[in-house]
Amino acid sequence: MNRSSIDLWVGIFVALGLGAILFLSLRVGNLLTTTNQEGYRIEASFANIGGLKVRAPVKSAGVTVGRVDRIRLDPTTYEAVVTMTVSREYQFTRDTIASILTSGLLGEVYIGLDAGGDTQMLADGARITKTQSAVVIEKLISQFLFDKAQSGGGK
Amino acid sequence: MPASAIADGLRRIGGGTRRAVARLGFAARFAVAVVLHSPEGLRRLRLTLREIYFAGVLSLVIILVSGLFVGMVLALQGYDVLQRYGASESLGVMVALSLLRELGPVVAGLLFASRAGSAITAEIGLMKATEQLSAMEMMAVDPLARVVAPRFWGGVISMPLLAALFSTLGVYGAYLVGVKLIGLDAGAFWGNMQAGVDFREDVVNGIIKSFVFGVIVSLIAVFEGYDAKPTAEGVSTATTRTVVGSSLTILAADFVLTVFMFRGVGA
Numbered sequence: 001m002n003r004s005s006i007d008l009w010v011g012i013f014v015a016l017g018l019g020a021i022l023f024l025s026l027r028v029g030n031l032l033t034t035t036n037q038e039g040y041r042i043e044a045s046f047a048n049i050g051g052l053k054v055r056a057p058v059k060s061a062g063v064t065v066g067r068v069d070r071i072r073l074d075p076t077t078y079e080a081v082v083t084m085t086v087s088r089e090y091q092f093t094r095d096t097i098a099s100i101l102t103s104g105l106l107g108e109v110y111i112g113l114d115a116g117g118d119t120q121m122l123a124d125g126a127r128i129t130k131t132q133s134a135v136v137i138e139k140l141i142s143q144f145l146f147d148k149a150q151s152g153g154g155k
Numbered sequence: 156m157p158a159s160a161i162a163d164g165l166r167r168i169g170g171g172t173r174r175a176v177a178r179l180g181f182a183a184r185f186a187v188a189v190v191l192h193s194p195e196g197l198r199r200l201r202l203t204l205r206e207i208y209f210a211g212v213l214s215l216v217i218i219l220v221s222g223l224f225v226g227m228v229l230a231l232q233g234y235d236v237l238q239r240y241g242a243s244e245s246l247g248v249m250v251a252l253s254l255l256r257e258l259g260p261v262v263a264g265l266l267f268a269s270r271a272g273s274a275i276t277a278e279i280g281l282m283k284a285t286e287q288l289s290a291m292e293m294m295a296v297d298p299l300a301r302v303v304a305p306r307f308w309g310g311v312i313s314m315p316l317l318a319a320l321f322s323t324l325g326v327y328g329a330y331l332v333g334v335k336l337i338g339l340d341a342g343a344f345w346g347n348m349q350a351g352v353d354f355r356e357d358v359v360n361g362i363i364k365s366f367v368f369g370v371i372v373s374l375i376a377v378f379e380g381y382d383a384k385p386t387a388e389g390v391s392t393a394t395t396r397t398v399v400g401s402s403l404t405i406l407a408a409d410f411v412l413t414v415f416m417f418r419g420v421g422a
Binding site: 003006007009010012013014016017018020021023024025027028029055057104107 | 201204205207208211212215241242251255313315316317319320322323326345348349350352353354357358361362
């Protein structure tokens, strides 16, 4: 092996390796979408967020328009306050309803935005007032059983 | 006489412990010496380039082929379980996370230890057995700077690149099986992967892991070579010790690193 062909192979190897790191960062990871996330922030408070996690998608009509940034508990109202970033190209009306939804029975939890008919749009840092909490299946079942027991007892 | 038998046994344990501790101490001093001699060794960059060629470029075939097949098998087995729960769309994110966090660095590290680490140990051990290292010292050439440091840095530089290539080929193998063979939707495969993989949390931590493994394998390899008994048998023992020792150290270090890196991720 002479010098220049060793240099050539090492060059190819290093270029391949760096290319692989670039591929993992951009195509597999989401470096581009997270750093270039030009958007505005909106807040929404929910009585129960179910299994919502940070970085969960925010969707409207099934299209991902943003991501959840932060989830915290409001110490006075004991409600969960979710901060999300929505892409600037999508504007939502002030009476938009935010609801916590699940894709399928076992799928991921996301926030769904349904725009209303208001003429004013949500500004940066605005808070959505109309929200719908996560459906907790255990609560539904217990309510159903409770109703059953009550109606059964009335007969 | 049971008393003297017990004393003999204790003496043997004591001697073994003392030798083990002395060897560990020598290894630590050796590691410091290698780092201190590195600037001198790196000044002749061509030597290090040559070692990157031997440790990295020549390991490419085994790393790329293993990565491809690990990814393909992971996709086949993962699909089998995921589709039972109707979650086959998560195949991409499952494969990507397993490869980036664990399999890429660990399996590439194990392969690197057996492919490149053993070669480094055998080469240095044989140089010692044939008294080439002593000859260098006679000519006022420091073998640490001339022989050991380039091999060490060649391994340290090659390892993260090899692990990244392993993960990349693994993801591509999973894509081949998942999308081309099984027929999952390509958009869901890549989309879920991008949504589920975090750059800082997964990609960077994987690179840190592979770098640490590179240091471990290279250090053990050059140390075992340098410390080998200068006989044919000594070189063969040292080579075996390199492969076994660095594989076990990689697994232990991987556990410790995982505990520190990913403990809070799921919460």
